[in-house]
Amino acid sequence: MTAFSDEAGGPDGYRSGFACFVGRPNAGKSTLMNALVGEKVAITSSRPQTTRHAIRGIVHRDDGQLVLVDTPGLHRPRTLLGQRLNDLVRTTWAEVDVIGMCIPADERVGPGDRFIAGAIAEIARTPKVAVVTKIDTITEAQLAEQLSAVAALGADAEIDWAEVVPVSAQTGAQLDLLAGLLLDQMPPGPPLYPEGELTDEPEEKLVAELIREAALEGVREELPHSIAVVVEEMIPREDRPEDRPLLDVHVNIYVERDSQKSIVIGRKGARLREVGTQARQHIERLLGTPVYLDLHVKVAKDWQRDPKKLGRLGF
Numbered sequence: 465m466t467a468f469s470d471e472a473g474g475p476d477g478y479r480s481g482f483a484c485f486v487g488r489p490n491a492g493k494s495t496l497m498n499a500l501v502g503e504k505v506a507i508t509s510s511r512p513q514t515t516r517h518a519i520r521g522i523v524h525r526d527d528g529q530l531v532l533v534d535t536p537g538l539h540r541p542r543t544l545l546g547q548r549l550n551d552l553v554r555t556t557w558a559e560v561d562v563i564g565m566c567i568p569a570d571e572r573v574g575p576g577d578r579f580i581a582g583a584i585a586e587i588a589r590t591p592k593v594a595v596v597t598k599i600d601t602i603t604e605a606q607l608a609e610q611l612s613a614v615a616a617l618g619a620d621a622e623i624d625w626a627e628v629v630p631v632s633a634q635t636g637a638q639l640d641l642l643a644g645l646l647l648d649q650m651p652p653g654p655p656l657y658p659e660g661e662l663t664d665e666p667e668e669k670l671v672a673e674l675i676r677e678a679a680l681e682g683v684r685e686e687l688p689h690s691i692a693v694v695v696e697e698m699i700p701r702e703d704r705p706e707d708r709p710l711l712d713v714h715v716n717i718y719v720e721r722d723s724q725k726s727i728v729i730g731r732k733g734a735r736l737r738e739v740g741t742q743a744r745q746h747i748e749r750l751l752g753t754p755v756y757l758d759l760h761v762k763v764a765k766d767w768q769r770d771p772k773k774l775g776r777l778g779f
């Protein structure tokens with residue numbers, strides 16, 4: 465008997481993978497994730513990113529590792545960026561190993577829940593667990609009723625719930641059970657995040673994309689493909705109080721010509737400031753942390769035609 469299985473390279477019976485929680489506003493997602501992880505983990509204080517998703521926290525157990533990732537909310541998309549964010553939400557859903565849908569015990573199942581159930585139903589291959597939250601607020605009889613409403617919600621959306629689990633993040637009831645059931649949906653494998661190991665490049669690409677979108681907004685005609693965005697550095701600001709982290713994000717925006725540089729910067733820098741404000745909000749939403757965004761506009765002459773420059777710009 466060896467301590468590690470051959471195929472997976474992890475300890476025997478050990479599972480690991482990604483989970484995300486969805487649910488309408490106020491469903492108790494954040495409270496649940498914090499309770500599962502045990503303590504508030506600011507994304508900047510531990511940034512073991514190997515996916516492009518913001519990691520909310522990691523549940524370490526003897527039998528496995530559960531990585532909880534954050535998704536921004538699904539919106540009615542009004543802009544291209546909004547559309548992007550929705551795509552991002554769906555991409556996250558499709559890439560995790562299990563989706564937990566939170567439904568509060570103390571509110572009737574409604575249109576908001578049906579909208580989300582319909583959307584996750586489209587992610588056909590990913591197992592879905594229904595989590596009835598805040599059960600400390602209701603009686604057993606009410607819980608029984610809510611459980612049948614949740615079963616009906618699944619049936620209507622053609623979701624086959626892998627599990628339906630009532631929990632309370634407040635009292636801690638059934639949290640351990642939930643973690644175990646989520647872990648059951650994970651593939652066998654070694655821990656995904658050995659402590660201290662970081663590779664956050666893919667996340668930086670995503671941040672770069674958000675900035676590029678914001679920079680192109682309104683000037684797409686003038687500089688269709690002439691903008692490249694490179695995130696030079698993302699580092700947590702030192703000497704910040706633990707509950708008030710700040711992530712410094714240093715970014716270069718490359719254009720091909722001086723004339724394009726002035727377009728991006730705008731009159732007295734007004735446009736660039738606007739781009740920064742807009743992009744920062746989206747980045748903060750994505751990463752779940754306050755961000756200081758430092759944007760510089762540089763000219764890389766004809767970068768689109770220069771293979772060396774293209775390489776440096778990440779193409």
Ligand SMILES: Nc1nc2c(ncn2[C@@H]2O[C@H](COP(=O)(O)OP(=O)(O)OP(=O)(O)O)[C@@H](O)[C@H]2O)c(=O)[nH]1
Binds near residue numbers: 490492494632633
């Ligand atoms: N009694 C009780 N209240 C809870 C529980 N979990 C969450 N709440 C409360 O429900 C409210 C919403 O919880 P959140 O965790 O912020 O919900 P959310 O789904 O993350 O909300 P959004 O960020 O708006 O999407 C908060 O006031 C919580 O304190 C629980 O288990 N029991």
